[in-house]
Amino acid sequence: MPGFLLKRILQSLVLLLIVSVIGFVVLNLLPGGPLAQFGLDSSITQADLDRLREQLGLNRPLYVQYLDWAWRLLQGDWGHSFRDGAPVLEVIARHLWATFLLMGSSTIIAVSIGAWIGIRSATHRGSTFDYAATVGAMIALSIPTFWFGLVGIYVFSLKLGWLPAGNMYTIGDETVLDYLHHLILPSIVLALVHVAIWSRYMRSATLDVMNQDFVKTARAKGLSERRILMKHVVGNALLPMVTLAGIQLPSVLTGALVTETVFTWPGMGRLFLDSLGYSDYPVVMGLLMFSAILVIASNLIADIAVALIDPRIRLA
Amino acid sequence: MTSATLSQPIRERWWRSRTTRRFITNKLAMFGLGMIVLLVLACILAPHLLPYGSLDIDLRARFAPPFTGYHFFGTDPLGRDVAARLFEAGRISLAVGFSAMLLSTIIGTLVGVIAGYRGGWIGSVLMRTVDGFLSFPSIFLVLALAAALQPSAMMITIVIAATSWMEVARIVDAEVRSLREREFVQAGRMLGLSGAHIMFREILPNALGPIIVAATLTVARAILMEAYISFLGYGIQPPLPSWGNMLNGAQQYLGSAPWLAIIPGAAITIAVASFNFIGDGLRDAFDVRSDGH
Numbered sequence: 001m002p003g004f005l006l007k008r009i010l011q012s013l014v015l016l017l018i019v020s021v022i023g024f025v026v027l028n029l030l031p032g033g034p035l036a037q038f039g040l041d042s043s044i045t046q047a048d049l050d051r052l053r054e055q056l057g058l059n060r061p062l063y064v065q066y067l068d069w070a071w072r073l074l075q076g077d078w079g080h081s082f083r084d085g086a087p088v089l090e091v092i093a094r095h096l097w098a099t100f101l102l103m104g105s106s107t108i109i110a111v112s113i114g115a116w117i118g119i120r121s122a123t124h125r126g127s128t129f130d131y132a133a134t135v136g137a138m139i140a141l142s143i144p145t146f147w148f149g150l151v152g153i154y155v156f157s158l159k160l161g162w163l164p165a166g167n168m169y170t171i172g173d174e175t176v177l178d179y180l181h182h183l184i185l186p187s188i189v190l191a192l193v194h195v196a197i198w199s200r201y202m203r204s205a206t207l208d209v210m211n212q213d214f215v216k217t218a219r220a221k222g223l224s225e226r227r228i229l230m231k232h233v234v235g236n237a238l239l240p241m242v243t244l245a246g247i248q249l250p251s252v253l254t255g256a257l258v259t260e261t262v263f264t265w266p267g268m269g270r271l272f273l274d275s276l277g278y279s280d281y282p283v284v285m286g287l288l289m290f291s292a293i294l295v296i297a298s299n300l301i302a303d304i305a306v307a308l309i310d311p312r313i314r315l316a
Numbered sequence: 317m318t319s320a321t322l323s324q325p326i327r328e329r330w331w332r333s334r335t336t337r338r339f340i341t342n343k344l345a346m347f348g349l350g351m352i353v354l355l356v357l358a359c360i361l362a363p364h365l366l367p368y369g370s371l372d373i374d375l376r377a378r379f380a381p382p383f384t385g386y387h388f389f390g391t392d393p394l395g396r397d398v399a400a401r402l403f404e405a406g407r408i409s410l411a412v413g414f415s416a417m418l419l420s421t422i423i424g425t426l427v428g429v430i431a432g433y434r435g436g437w438i439g440s441v442l443m444r445t446v447d448g449f450l451s452f453p454s455i456f457l458v459l460a461l462a463a464a465l466q467p468s469a470m471m472i473t474i475v476i477a478a479t480s481w482m483e484v485a486r487i488v489d490a491e492v493r494s495l496r497e498r499e500f501v502q503a504g505r506m507l508g509l510s511g512a513h514i515m516f517r518e519i520l521p522n523a524l525g526p527i528i529v530a531a532t533l534t535v536a537r538a539i540l541m542e543a544y545i546s547f548l549g550y551g552i553q554p555p556l557p558s559w560g561n562m563l564n565g566a567q568q569y570l571g572s573a574p575w576l577a578i579i580p581g582a583a584i585t586i587a588v589a590s591f592n593f594i595g596d597g598l599r600d601a602f603d604v605r606s607d608g609h
Contacts, residue, residue, distance in 0.1 A: 018448035026457070029464045135344065138596060142536065142589035144543050147581030150567060154578075158571050253453035258544060262567065272456060273548060276463050284460055292451045 004307055012300045019292045020073065024066050027285050073289065079282035081275075088286035092268065098168060099267030101179075102259065103252055106187040110194035111241070117195070118202025119234065122210065123225075133203075137196035145255050149189040149262035156185060166264040186263040190255045194248060201244050205237040212236075239310060246302030249295050335525075338601040345597020348590035355406060355587055362403035370404035370557055372396060382575045390575045393565070398579055405557035406583065409542055412473050412558070413587075416538035419477035421484050421531045425520070428488025433496055433515045443489060446482045454479050455544055462550040472551050476541050484530045491523035525602035529595055536591035543584050559584045 053059055057068065072078075078088035121130040157165035163185045164170070169178050209215065210233055218228045257269030264270070268287060275283035339345060363370070373394045382390035382398070389398035431442035449457075461475045495501060496519065504514045539559075545551035546560025554561055559580045566577035 014444060015447055015451060018444050019451050022445075022448055022452070026460055026464070029461065138344075138592045139585070139589050142540075142592050143585050144540055144547070144581060144588075146544070146547050147563065147577070147584065150563070150570060150577045150581065153567075154570050154574050250451065250453040254455040254544075257453070257455055258548075261548060272459070276459060276550070284463075288452065288456050288460055291453050291456055292448075295451045295453070 005304065008300060008303055012296050015296050016293065019296065020070050020289070021066070023285065023289050023292070024069060026288065027069070027281075028062075078286045078289075081283050082280045083275075083278055083283075088282050091271070091283055092286055092290055095266060095268045095271040098265060099253075099256055099260070099269065101183065102186055102190060102265060102267060103256055105183055106190035106194070106255075107245070107252070109187055109191040110198050111245075113191070114195045114198025115202045115234075115238070115241075117199035119206050119229070119237070121199065121203040122206035123229065125207070130203075133199060137200055140192050140196035143192065145189060145193060145258045146262050148192055149186070149259055152185050152189055153262070166262075168265055186259050186265055189262070190252070190259045193255060194252065197248065197251075198241070198244070201241065202237060205240050206233060209233045209236045239306065242302050242306050242309070246295075246299040249298050250291075253291050253295075335601045335603075339597055342597035342600060344593045345601075348593030348597070351586055351590040352594070355583075355590070356410065359403045359406035359410060363400065363407075366397065366400045366403075368397035368400045370396065370400045371555055372400070381573075382579070389579050390573070392562075392576055393569065393573075398562075398575065401557040401562060402559075402579060402583055405559050405562055405580065406587075408469060408552055408556065409539055409559040409584070410587065412469060412476070412542045412552070413535045413539035413591075415473045416476040416480065416542075417531050417535040419473065420481040420534055420538070421527065423477065424481035424484025424530075425488050425527060427481065428485040429492055429515045429520060431485070432489040432492025433511070433519065435493070435496075439489070442485075446485050446489075449479065449482050452479075454541065458541060458545055459548065459550055462545055467550060467553050469552055469556070472542060472545065476538050480534055480537060480541070483534065484527060487526045487530050488520075488523055491526060492519050495519050495522055525598075529599045529602060532591055532595035532598055536588045536595065539584065539588050539591070559587075 057065065060068075076089060080087055081091050084091075117133050121133045124130055153165045156163045164182050168182050170182075215228060215232055218232050223231075253269075256267060257272060259265065260267045260269035261273055268291070272284065272287045274280075275287070368374075373396055374391070382388065384390075389402060391397055392401070427442050427446070431439040457479050458475055461478070462472060465471050465475065492515070501514060501518060504518050509518070542551055542558060543560035543563070546558045547563045549561075549564055552558035552561050554564075562580040563577055566573075566580075569576050
């Protein structure tokens with residue numbers, strides 16, 4: 001286990017290094033590079049820009065600039081937002097929990113419905129349900145999230161008037177119930193694609209487990225199919241899903257960005273687009289790096305969690 | 317010459333192969349193929365057949381609902397014909413999807429072949445770079461790049477390709493890795509064939525199935541990605557229509573003119589689903605094991 005842990009942490013650090021190089025390249029591709037913020041101000045002349053370039057060390061070789069940038073990233077100095085001068089990490093932190101709330105509730109929906117569909121498809125292999133679930137998953141994966149959101153707003157907000165069309169809460173009525181009311185539609189919209197993905201993986205994981213010897217043994221002991229399923233199959237089939245949760249994170253974040261835009265949800269995705277619109281590049285870069293670090297960290301945590309649960313990995 | 321006899325001893329005619337038979341008996345895949353053919357034909361022919369151009373403004377006919385009057389799919393806030401725009405947009409969206417697929421498949425194949433065949437530290441660096449790109453939520457990277465560069469159809473294609481080549485690279489790397497110690501490759505080495513020859517002429521043809529499957533699914537994802545970024549305003553720029561940017565202003569008219577949102581979204585879904593159906597059918601036909609990742 002310590003060997004596995006060490007190896008996995010080392011891999012993540014290498015990945016972090018590579019991600020930071022990609023981020024640095026993107027930073028230098030942005031118009032005006034790291035000086036873009038001053039290019040927007042008409043009172044700043046070319047001479048000022050040249051002096052700034054000198055002062056900020058942008059005339060140094062690129063690898064020196066990279067090391068400097070990465071070092072400050074490590075120390076938590078992610079720069080300041082052009083819009084309100086607040087430290088980038090603080091701006092991100094302000095929007096973090098709205099995104100986590102949305103992602104959390106949509107993951108609960110996606111996992112529970114996806115697991116149910118997947119298990120049922122596996123136990124009723126080749127049935128109409130299985131076929132419908134397969135085709136349905138492929139169609140769900142093809143629907144643009146924002147369009148599904150628009151259709152949802154049209155039906156449930158504009159036509160039926162059941163659910164709010166956007167925002168996280170009603171101003172002046174910030175109760176838990178009000179938050180939940182606003183959470184329903186965006187969570188379902190974000191969950192759609194992931195219900196499809198989870199159901200596919202759950203189906204194949206369940207089929208894998210059902211073909212294992214210990215399930216045959218359980219059957220030979222005369223246990224009922226239902227008991228075998230609940231006691232022996234589902235738990236073992238859910239285990240690889242922990243890894244999947246980590247792998248799925250980039251796609252959930254992508255979906256969250258689009259969903260937040262459609263529902264004017266004040267999370268990280270919304271922040272990213274607003275910052276892009278204002279050419280607030282420090283925040284854009286910050287979110288880019290933050291999301292990648294989040295992904296690397298959650299993959300690491302998922303792998304460690306699986307290792308802790310599964311003795312086969314722990315002892316290997 | 318020698319290579320052909322080494323790697324492919326006897327070759328069936330492809331149209332009589334088991335793979336082809338399995339593909340054409342797959343109902344869903346054939347449905348997808350049919351839809352794509354229809355869509356492509358419609359996008360090629362419609363601008364010549366429809367009485368309105370995609371940019372013809374007619375302020376007296378603003379917000380005409382679909383299936384009424386002269387405008388089959390209705391009109392937009394400027395009175396432009398939605399049908400004409402939809403098929404014009406289809407040309408652009410499908411072209412971006414196809415070109416991004418071609419480009420990303422080329423990049424992915426190159427990276428995968430080199431990483432898989434060379435191995436060692438070059439292979440490690442290349443494949444860790446793949447992991448690095450996969451750590452970013454694709455849309456964050458695409459939007460940051462699209463905002464940084466001049467938005468044109470070509471640039472959007474390049475940006476999408478630059479962020480979607482990793483899947484193919486992983487598949488090709490794994491295939492090449494499993495093949496590079498096989499006898500026919502060693503025979504090639506003993507014959508003194510160059511590394512490039514062995515990589516691309518001897519090994520690569522054996523990985524064609526998985527590459528074709530991944531490429532088909534990449535078209536689907538590229539069309540979706542173009543729709544996402546154009547919807548958000550960083551993709552194809554108006555007045556040039558794309559399926560994504562037709563939806564860009566649709567939200568504010570959702571109550572009064574829902575067809576502005578529904579019609580282009582349905583077109584995207586049909587196109588993407590069709591490519592997914594085809595890709596899935598090809599996967600079954602080539603008997604590519606889906607390893608779950």
